[in-house]
Amino acid sequence: MKIRDDMTKKQKAEYIFTYYKWRILGVCAGVGLIFFLIVHFAFPDKEPLFSCALINQRIDYDRDDELELDFSNYSGIDLDRLDVDSDYNISYPGHEIEDANTGIFDKFFIKYSNGEYDAMITSVDFAGYCQQMGAEYTDISEYDTGNLPLYEENGISGIDITQTKIIDKLNISDGDKLLLVFPAEGKNHESCQKFLSYLFDM
Structure with missing residues (x-):
């Protein structure tokens, strides 16, 4: 099944979510991990004085x-x-x-x-x-x-x-x-x- 021109926006969104949700979630998780690592190593918690x-x-x-x-x-x-x-x-x-x-x-x-x-x-x-x-x-x-x-x-x-x-x-x-x-x-x-x-x- 492919996205057709006669599909509504809602149908297109449902199609994308149904067939690509795991890829989307994987990309989001990867971006989140990269962001966490950048913050963690670029701005580490300072030890108490x-x-x-x-x-x-x-x-x-x-x-x-x-x-x-x-x-x-x-x-x-x-x-x-x-x-x-x-x-x-x-x-x-x-x-x-x-x-x-x-x-x-x-x-x-x-x-x-x-x-x-x-x-x-x-x-x-x-x-x-x-x-x-x-x-x-x-x-x-x-x-x-x-x-x-x-x-x-x-x-x-x-x-x-x-x-x-x-x-x-x-x-x-x-x-x-x-x-x-x-x-x-x-x-x-x-x-x-x-x-x-x-x-x-x-």
Whole structure:
């Protein structure tokens, strides 16, 4: 069957769709794939210049976004290059969380081993557990900490943020001591220093 001159536009369209639809769909898929590859390789996602995980704290994305914005305004780091994430309710031996997502546990330690965290806000207990899993922390003496309260015990080196003003921004109500530590695998040391300056300038 061929397209005839006496066919209506609707009949011609139906003919083309019936006999050529798979070719048309194939061409569209090919064009879409090419477009995706061009965008993906020409405009790759930029890695964060500062990534901070809030461990076993109340998950609050609005608070996380506000902290990113405030730190961006202070540091001059582009907002799109900051990542503060509280989606880390992690169950571990001695600290069991009901209905905890085991996938979060795996996600955290995979990203940790890949050096994707520049900083962590966590309890002393979890910082110690990470040590047992092989984690190491940057010696806080490598940074200018101003008058921030230091925590240096049992190989854990960081800032006791429970005694700093950021605790109000985090809106944390429990009385556990919270630390800011910098994983040794982290990459953005300059941004870590800016975050410390942000803390002691509050």
